[in-house]
Amino acid sequence: MIGLLAAATEASINWHTVIFYVTALVACGFAVLVATTNNIVRMAFALIVCLAAASGLLFLAGAYFVGAMQLMIYVGGTVVLLIFGVMLTAQKAFITMQTKGGDWILGLLVGGTLLAILVQLAFLVPQWQSSDYQAKADMNLATYVDKLEQQLTEGQEITQPQRDELARLEILATDGMPQRTGEIGLALVGVRADQGTRPDEKGLAGYLLPFEIVSIHLLVVLVGAAFLARAKRHHAGGATR
Amino acid sequence: MSFLCEPIGLSHYLAVGAFLFVTGIVCMATKRNALGILMGIELVLNGAILNFVGFASPYFRDENLGLDGHMIALFVIVLAAAEAAVALAIALNFYNNHATIDVDRANELKG
Numbered sequence: 001m002i003g004l005l006a007a008a009t010e011a012s013i014n015w016h017t018v019i020f021y022v023t024a025l026v027a028c029g030f031a032v033l034v035a036t037t038n039n040i041v042r043m044a045f046a047l048i049v050c051l052a053a054a055s056g057l058l059f060l061a062g063a064y065f066v067g068a069m070q071l072m073i074y075v076g077g078t079v080v081l082l083i084f085g086v087m088l089t090a091q092k093a094f095i096t097m098q099t100k101g102g103d104w105i106l107g108l109l110v111g112g113t114l115l116a117i118l119v120q121l122a123f124l125v126p127q128w129q130s131s132d133y134q135a136k137a138d139m140n141l142a143t144y145v146d147k148l149e150q151q152l153t154e155g156q157e158i159t160q161p162q163r164d165e166l167a168r169l170e171i172l173a174t175d176g177m178p179q180r181t182g183e184i185g186l187a188l189v190g191v192r193a194d195q196g197t198r199p200d201e202k203g204l205a206g207y208l209l210p211f212e213i214v215s216i217h218l219l220v221v222l223v224g225a226a227f228l229a230r231a232k233r234h235h236a237g238g239a240t241r
Numbered sequence: 242m243s244f245l246c247e248p249i250g251l252s253h254y255l256a257v258g259a260f261l262f263v264t265g266i267v268c269m270a271t272k273r274n275a276l277g278i279l280m281g282i283e284l285v286l287n288g289a290i291l292n293f294v295g296f297a298s299p300y301f302r303d304e305n306l307g308l309d310g311h312m313i314a315l316f317v318i319v320l321a322a323a324e325a326a327v328a329l330a331i332a333l334n335f336y337n338n339h340a341t342i343d344v345d346r347a348n349e350l351k352g
Contacts (some may be wrong), residue, residue: 122255
């Protein structure tokens with residue numbers, strides 16, 4: 001904490017970065033807890049916290065709608081389903097099941113190797129290591145303001161389109177990521193609001209067909225799940241099970 | 242503490258996604274409880290979502306995936322819900338028939 005305050009006096013702290021590190025640390029820490037604990041109930045709790053922190057990361061990347069869906073469907077739906085599964089099967093012998101030592105060694109060996117390779121790959125591209133979004137937006141705004149001031153000293157009026165451009169650049173530099181809920185909704189019914197409107201333009205196709213496919217898929221899956229998990233009535237009176 | 246003053250980049254998101262992916266893989270490989278394996282799958286899918294959203298964000302790259310990355314992430318979430326429902330139904334069926342949830346004892350599933 002003291003180091004943090006000292007750094008704040010030296011150079012301005014980027015709070016986006018700080019919040020990212022805190023959230024990423026929570027997500028990774030509870031993911032490790034999910035992988036290491038043997039108690040299935042604790043695993044379910046750690047998974048909830050880990051997924052909620054991951055949705056925080058999605059918010060930080062500007063994907064507000066995806067983050068909200070992660071909270072509602074994943075944390076509020078899928079994990080609750082898993083917890084019901086835990087409750088239905090949680091008999092004494094199955095709450096904690098010890099993993100064999102050999103499995104741990106093999107798993108950690110494979111996982112550690114994979115992690116080392118993937119993290120090295122992630123930091124391989126120099127352009128990806130740091131974002132210049134804010135710096136670029138600030139610079140664009142500053143240069144445009146300079147240009148307008150020069151125009152004023154030359155005695156020319158500022159026109160309305162230039163005012164609009166100035167407002168746009170100011171929004172880019174001060175506001176966060178754009179809110180894209182409407183665009184996502186339109187893309188699901190096959191209209192791309194974020195791309196050009198010419199029909200011959202490449203990539204205009206929306207997501208109507210995948211949306212329909214996923215709808216049918218969900219329906220089939222729910223019917224199948226209900227069929228698989230239903231109580232067996234013809235076995236109900238049987239003595240064998 | 243100088244790294245707190247730098248803006249983060251796409252690499253950081255890829256690293257967190259890779260970490261969630263690997264913990265999910267380790268979870269799937271080491272758990273004996275079938276529901277624990279399901280939770281490992283959820284972690285893996287979350288790593289994938291983080292990667293897609295990172296590549297989609299205009300904050301990190303000018304040539305980003307844009308809306309496509311968000312849509313793919315949404316479809317992944319929906320498919321994860323469907324997969325969890327079916328896998329849970331299978332696990333419950335297995336539990337009803339064999340009175341155990343230990344996947345090491347599921348080596349005689351013959352229908």
